[in-house]
Amino acid sequence: MSKSILDLIGNTPLVESRVLNTNPNVKLYFKLEGQNPGGSVKDRPAHNMIKSGLERGDFTKNAKLIEATSGNTGIALAMIAGIYGLDIELVMPENSTKERVQTMRAYGAKVTLTPSDIGIEGARDYAEDKVENHGFQMLNQFANNDNWQAHYKTTGPEIWKDTDGKITHFVSSMGTTGTIMGTSTFLKEQNQEVQIVGVQPTDDSRIPGIRKWPEEYLPKIFNPQKVDTVMEVSQTEAEDMARRLATEEGIFAGVSSGGAAAVALRLADTLESGTIVSIVCDRGDRYLSSDLFD
Secondary structure, eight states, X not given: OOSSGGGGSSOOOEEEOSSSOOOTTEEEEEEEGGGSTTSBTTHHHHHHHHHHHHHHTSSOTTOEEEEEOSSHHHHHHHHHHHHHTOEEEEEEETTSOHHHHHHHHHTTOEEEEEOGGGHHXXXXXXXXXXXXXXXXXXXXXXXXXXXXXXXXXXXXXXHHHHXXXXXXXXXXXXXSOHHHHHHHHHHHHHOTTOEEEEEEEOTTOOBTTBOOOOGGGSOTTXXXXXXXXXXXXXXXXXXXXXXXXXXXXXXXXXXXXXHHHHHHHHHHTTOSSEEEEEEEOBOGGGGTXXXXXX
């Protein structure tokens, strides 16, 4: 029995691909982060950032918190801030799906929408202004070591344990880069030969949750030396794979998960043998108001 919903964060299942992976010498596993109580991988860093920040005294329960988000981090922060009795304002582009906005508000957060043409960078600029000029404090997932350390403490060890140490390749979409930084750090400590594969969008693609950041917005927690290979995925390829995950594997997930899965399958086709783990970072119900599943 769990004492708190927070006790249910992590220990998400690995599910083997039974249809999409056609290489008999390669095992491909999807790590289902949508099983977290807030519905995404972002529950992990959100909990660690809030819990650790309060314990260190970085902010108090009376703080005015603000964070820019493309969606999943905002939902996780809204849920966890509510549990801790914290006020938080979440800033996101106005073209975010309404399910994300409504979920954040359901958890009690204030949601501010910024113009879609300035993207997540514009949302980050808005939040920075609130910190500099209006007395707000930012968790700053892009520069907060509690982000990647959440995955070092949980995601990496879970993958290592659940594959019996047999993992050869880890595939993750890159947004804030917390997932890939923390998981890479742990897995490389266990076996330097594990290959870490980051997924970025092609230049003409807009994929929620995956970014190729301009230099001035590159997350400060990102260390390129912790990623062995970066592979690109197109928006069409990511969307098509999200639909195939649902129809062929029964895994209902979003576009960034489709992007990671597409790269994982591309990788599987090139290997003589191996064990690949690909992050499925959220659930598909966050995209029902978009045309993804039309």
